[in-house]
Amino acid sequence: MQLIDILARDRVGADLRVSGKKRLLELLANMLAPEASLVRPVFEALIAREHLGSTALGQGVAIPHGRVALDIAPTAAFARLKDPIEFDAPDGEPVDLVLALVVPEHFTDQHLTLLAQVAELFSHPEVCAELRAASDAHTLFDRLNERTLQFSES
Numbered sequence: 001m002q003l004i005d006i007l008a009r010d011r012v013g014a015d016l017r018v019s020g021k022k023r024l025l026e027l028l029a030n031m032l033a034p035e036a037s038l039v040r041p042v043f044e045a046l047i048a049r050e051h052l053g054s055t056a057l058g059q060g061v062a063i064p065h066g067r068v069a070l071d072i073a074p075t076a077a078f079a080r081l082k083d084p085i086e087f088d089a090p091d092g093e094p095v096d097l098v099l100a101l102v103v104p105e106h107f108t109d110q111h112l113t114l115l116a117q118v119a120e121l122f123s124h125p126e127v128c129a130e131l132r133a134a135s136d137a138h139t140l141f142d143r144l145n146e147r148t149l150q151f152s153e154s
Helices: 021-032 036-052 108-122 125-133 137-153
Strands: 007-016 056-058 065-068 075-085 095-104
Touching (some): 007 021, 007 137, 021 036, 021 075, 021 095, 036 065, 036 095, 095 108, 108 125, 108 137
Antiparallel strands (some): 075 095
16 A cells, blocks of 8 residues: 555645644644544544654654544545644754544554655655645645655655
């Protein structure tokens, strides 16, 4: 399973404005949850994971993620923030590129594989630069898909 298998165009947002980490996780939970009744459990999973330690990678990137005891499909959402926010990143830099994942609780190995793929993708400065320069959410989605395919084939 690749990122492009679980990221849909309607779950990509450009130049979003949030006041802080908690508000961002609420926004992401709304993007990730397949129905309104699942927003709360998804949000709680993201918060619980952040309490274990920040999911910020550094260089302005974070990958909040969580596992939920629900029958849901693995899902990803991406947000580029208009104004970077504090995220307790290891390098102290605020975050403006955020890719969130939610998976069912039993999805342990696949979850780790997806996280590794995403971390690899965002470890390339040119990818982050392209995402920061993208004009809109559609372009962001296209760039994420192109780069995911490129790195999965190499």
